Amino acid sequence: MVQPVIHFDYDFSPYGQKTKLILTAAGVDYKKHDQPIVLPRKDLEALGITYRRIPLLAIGKDFYCDSSKVIDVTMSKLAKSGALITSPVDKAYEDWGANAFLEALGLIPQQALSPDFVKDRETIFPIVKRPDLKTLRPSALAGFQSRCKQVEDIFLANGGPFINGDKLSLADIHVVFGLRWAMNDLGAANDAGCGKDAFPKLWKMIESLPPAKPEVLSTDDMHTQIKESGYSADGPTGVMKDDAYGIEAGTNVTIESFDAAPGAHPQAGKLLGTSIDEVVIEVGNDGVRLHFPRIGYIVRAQ
Numbered sequence: 001m002v003q004p005v006i007h008f009d010y011d012f013s014p015y016g017q018k019t020k021l022i023l024t025a026a027g028v029d030y031k032k033h034d035q036p037i038v039l040p041r042k043d044l045e046a047l048g049i050t051y052r053r054i055p056l057l058a059i060g061k062d063f064y065c066d067s068s069k070v071i072d073v074t075m076s077k078l079a080k081s082g083a084l085i086t087s088p089v090d091k092a093y094e095d096w097g098a099n100a101f102l103e104a105l106g107l108i109p110q111q112a113l114s115p116d117f118v119k120d121r122e123t124i125f126p127i128v129k130r131p132d133l134k135t136l137r138p139s140a141l142a143g144f145q146s147r148c149k150q151v152e153d154i155f156l157a158n159g160g161p162f163i164n165g166d167k168l169s170l171a172d173i174h175v176v177f178g179l180r181w182a183m184n185d186l187g188a189a190n191d192a193g194c195g196k197d198a199f200p201k202l203w204k205m206i207e208s209l210p211p212a213k214p215e216v217l218s219t220d221d222m223h224t225q226i227k228e229s230g231y232s233a234d235g236p237t238g239v240m241k242d243d244a245y246g247i248e249a250g251t252n253v254t255i256e257s258f259d260a261a262p263g264a265h266p267q268a269g270k271l272l273g274t275s276i277d278e279v280v281i282e283v284g285n286d287g288v289r290l291h292f293p294r295i296g297y298i299v300r301a302q
Helices: 014-025 067-076 090-107 115-121 137-155 172-182 200-207 221-230
Strands: 005-009 031-034 054-061 062-065 254-256 267-275 278-283 288-293 297-301
Touching: 005 014, 014 067, 014 172, 014 200, 054 067, 062 067, 067 288, 090 137, 090 172, 137 172, 137 200, 172 200, 254 278, 267 288, 288 297
Parallel strands: 005 031, 062 288
Antiparallel strands: 005 054, 054 062, 254 267, 254 297, 267 278, 278 288
């Protein structure tokens, strides 16, 4: 049985833009369910999901949390063969892009920082509460331009429009998602020194990306599809030998992000199993299973 593939995000989300782009470029047939930009997210809470970050990807009743897990399952299970070039150095490009995105947060326009937005984001992006935030933009812009120059002169040294020439790769998406978001959503494209005259190859790269336009599901349709579907994952089916957590399967646990404020938005559930690269819990009343990476998360028995 083919399980439905549903992406959960909001359009302003930079990582949501990234994972939708990967799904699209990989030739995956998927649908989208829109989420509020700030909490609460009642449609997810109804399924027992309190994990606060976006995006998430559901394949049937298996939900993948953190963009790294979304990307891994997309490339290992969903992508059409040869649709998106991969290489052993993709993780290095992923780290480069993640750092560039974090630096770009200093470009957030002051008018976007409403009290509700700041309150919602301060536990995961402390920069929004910096008392000197208004003075950061010139330095953030200078660093952003340097990042763009690296792409222009190093990553696209062969002429582009992509790192490998005419064929889009996973590395391209890792590199460009945060830069495109800063240009288009944070307004950096309007700053002197960021236009097509300054970075023609980077802009050609951005404009050559495939558009992501999945069908949008209503809340009722999303819940129906999830509740009527089955499981898609092969495992894990138990705790691996010598697991570092030291927690038995069936134990109630909480999971939270290492880089968030302590105790902020923990996800509770029953531990189902672990592998070297993921931990799986069951939540809610509908048997939904959440898959988290082990890197970047704290797992505690309750």
